[in-house]
Amino acid sequence: GDSVTQMEGPVTLSEEAFLTINCTYTATGYPSLFWYVQYPGEGLQLLLKATKADDKGSNKGFEATYRKETTSFHLEKGSVQVSDSAVYFCALIGGATNKLIFGTGTLLAVQP
Amino acid sequence: DGGITQSPKYLFRKEGQNVTLSCEQNLNHDAMYWYRQDPGQGLRLIYYSQIVNDFQKGDIAEGYSVSREKKESFPLTVTSAQKNPTAFYLCASSPGQMNTGELFFGEGSRLTVL
Numbered sequence: 613g614d615s616v617t618q619m620e621g622p623v624t625l626s627e628e629a630f631l632t633i634n635c636t637y638t639a640t641g642y643p644s645l646f647w648y649v650q651y652p653g654e655g656l657q658l659l660l661k662a663t664k665a666d667d668k669g670s671n672k673g674f675e676a677t678y679r680k681e682t683t684s685f686h687l688e689k690g691s692v693q694v695s696d697s698a699v700y701f702c703a704l705i706g707g708a709t710n711k712l713i714f715g716t717g718t719l720l721a722v723q724p
Numbered sequence: 725d726g727g728i729t730q731s732p733k734y735l736f737r738k739e740g741q742n743v744t745l746s747c748e749q750n751l752n753h754d755a756m757y758w759y760r761q762d763p764g765q766g767l768r769l770i771y772y773s774q775i776v777n778d779f780q781k782g783d784i785a786e787g788y789s790v791s792r793e794k795k796e797s798f799p800l801t802v803t804s805a806q807k808n809p810t811a812f813y814l815c816a817s818s819p820g821q822m823n824t825g826e827l828f829f830g831e832g833s834r835l836t837v838l
Contacts, residue, residue, distance in 0.1 A: 644825050655728075655814055655829030656767075701766065705825035711782070712825050716766040 614639040616702050618715035625722050631689040633718045635676075635702035638683065643704040645669075645678055645685040650699040650717070659687075659700070692722045726751045728830035730815050735835045737802075737809070745800045745833045747815035753828070754821045756798035760784060761812040761832075770813075773798055774821040802835060810837045 619634040644663040648656040660669030665680035674689045702715040728749045737743045755774045759767040769782030773792040787806025802809045816827040
């Protein structure tokens with residue numbers, strides 16, 4: 613079945629460091645891909661999305677490119693801030709089912 | 725302003741008791757969802773509803789029940805049959821009946837069974 617695999621956390625970075633959180637997927641067909649963010653004590657918010665191969669989603673300085681050849685959707689940010697500390701979830705929809713499938717989440721901790 | 729309201733934020737329950745978590749949305753969204761979040765396991769779908777008076781089981785529906793009598797409300801009951809109910813529960817909605825993957829989430833309810 614469809615699945616999403618994320619790098620395990622926590623990821624600990626200093627402020628202004630470069631961020632990469634890896635995400636790979638397994639799905640039939642051509643899924644849409646998403647990154648959601650969960651700040652401490654809150655629900656999830658959609659961060660960015662990409663609906664077809666080679667699309668780049670971007671928001672708030674974060675970017676991710678839909679790579680069909682490597683079945684990946686890695687999240688990147690050039691310079692993280694303390695306020696970016698959160699749990700990041702990669703997700704997909706549109707493979708075998710119409711359900712949104714989440715990865716296990718990656719905790720990012722940014723230190724001043 | 726519009727959004728999804730979950731209540732209560734924290735809930736304690738004794739074993740053997742049923743408990744109902746509230747989820748209300750004023751976004752005029754057709755579809756609503758309940759997810760369970762456990763540490764290291766991501767989000768798992770419990771139930772979803774694409775239209776009033778209809779709902780479908782998700783991946784882990786056993787021990788849970790829902791109703792969708794009004795478009796804006798989708799309460800979740802955690803029954804005594806749920807073997808491990810301690811978790812963080814998230815309600816979400818999406819605009820259309822078809823799930824595009826763009827969900828709007830509430831702030832969650834944390835249930836602890838004593």
